[in-house]
Amino acid sequence: MKKQILVALVAGSALLTLAACGSSNGSSSTSTSSSDKALSGKIIAGGSTALQPLAQQASTEFMAKNPNVQVTVQGGGSGVGLTQVAAGSFQIGNSDIFAEEKSGIDASAITDHKVAVVGFAPIVNAKIDVKNLTSQQLQDVFTGKVTNWKQVGGPDQKITVIGRTEGSGTRVNFDKFALGGATEVNGPTQDASGSVVTMVGQTPGAVSYVALSYVDTSKDIKAVSIDGVEPTEENVATNDYKVWSYEHMYTNAKKESAADKAFIKYIANDTTDIKKLGYIPVSDMKVSRDADGNVTNK
Numbered sequence: 001m002k003k004q005i006l007v008a009l010v011a012g013s014a015l016l017t018l019a020a021c022g023s024s025n026g027s028s029s030t031s032t033s034s035s036d037k038a039l040s041g042k043i044i045a046g047g048s049t050a051l052q053p054l055a056q057q058a059s060t061e062f063m064a065k066n067p068n069v070q071v072t073v074q075g076g077g078s079g080v081g082l083t084q085v086a087a088g089s090f091q092i093g094n095s096d097i098f099a100e101e102k103s104g105i106d107a108s109a110i111t112d113h114k115v116a117v118v119g120f121a122p123i124v125n126a127k128i129d130v131k132n133l134t135s136q137q138l139q140d141v142f143t144g145k146v147t148n149w150k151q152v153g154g155p156d157q158k159i160t161v162i163g164r165t166e167g168s169g170t171r172v173n174f175d176k177f178a179l180g181g182a183t184e185v186n187g188p189t190q191d192a193s194g195s196v197v198t199m200v201g202q203t204p205g206a207v208s209y210v211a212l213s214y215v216d217t218s219k220d221i222k223a224v225s226i227d228g229v230e231p232t233e234e235n236v237a238t239n240d241y242k243v244w245s246y247e248h249m250y251t252n253a254k255k256e257s258a259a260d261k262a263f264i265k266y267i268a269n270d271t272t273d274i275k276k277l278g279y280i281p282v283s284d285m286k287v288s289r290d291a292d293g294n295v296t297n298k
Helices: 013-022 026-038 052-065 078-087 135-143 169-177 193-202 233-237 258-269 271-276
Strands: 041-047 069-076 092-095 114-125 206-211 221-223 244-252 287-289 295-297
Touching: 041 078, 041 258, 052 069, 052 258, 052 271, 069 078, 069 258, 078 092, 078 169, 078 244, 092 258, 114 169, 114 193, 114 233, 114 258, 169 206, 169 244, 193 206, 193 221, 244 258
Parallel strands: 041 069, 041 092
Antiparallel strands: 092 244, 114 206, 114 221, 114 244, 287 295
16 A cells, blocks of 8 residues: 655755656655545445445545545445435445436436446356256246256256345346346345345255356355356456446536545556456456447447
């Protein structure tokens, strides 16, 4: 972690001597330090639980560098993030979906900042011996047409579908890109990705879906391929694996502060943590996707 350095500047020749002797690193450190010191305020960044691990880790690092800024990261789902940032209750609304996809939101009143990309994977209880499902099998499982794992090549075990609550960006993306817009069967739901992992791991025969950033958080679950394509960061980047979304951090166009912008920039530029935590830098994507789901090669 960089130390903040307070450089005492004196007049006349002493200033020139300092510039000549320390220009290789002093000027950049001083500039960064002065900029960081100027930041202050409180930031509530809430919404997407898929983005929460990255935002949470970044907030700790950012506050250490900027002690006059207080950042609070909350979950609640993408719908909550979009609604609350539009209302001005959150400074940053974290979302797995475009604002245009959320009814009741004036997308022109909030500003989109894409900080990363994340894939979403079907997950099953680790004891279920199923490694791959076709798109049709996946749809049949989640719509309740298939109710036993033996019907799709697995063990003789009842299937328990665990969904996500309404307003979940993870659910919107999974239903859209994995299930072809099909309606999930009614059943138990969870409002956070971490809770989904726990429930699937504890429930025999359970199946659900989470962001790739959660797949390796428990040995009691495992990801399932779709049509023979593994849900990996590499396959997402090429769009060979199509169940993915941008991680958006929205700000209120009328209320965004310098601290808000600096925090978002900090996250987007921290490609090391982005990759380490199971996300993909936007710059690594070989394709782009718009709010209507149209994909174009870069």
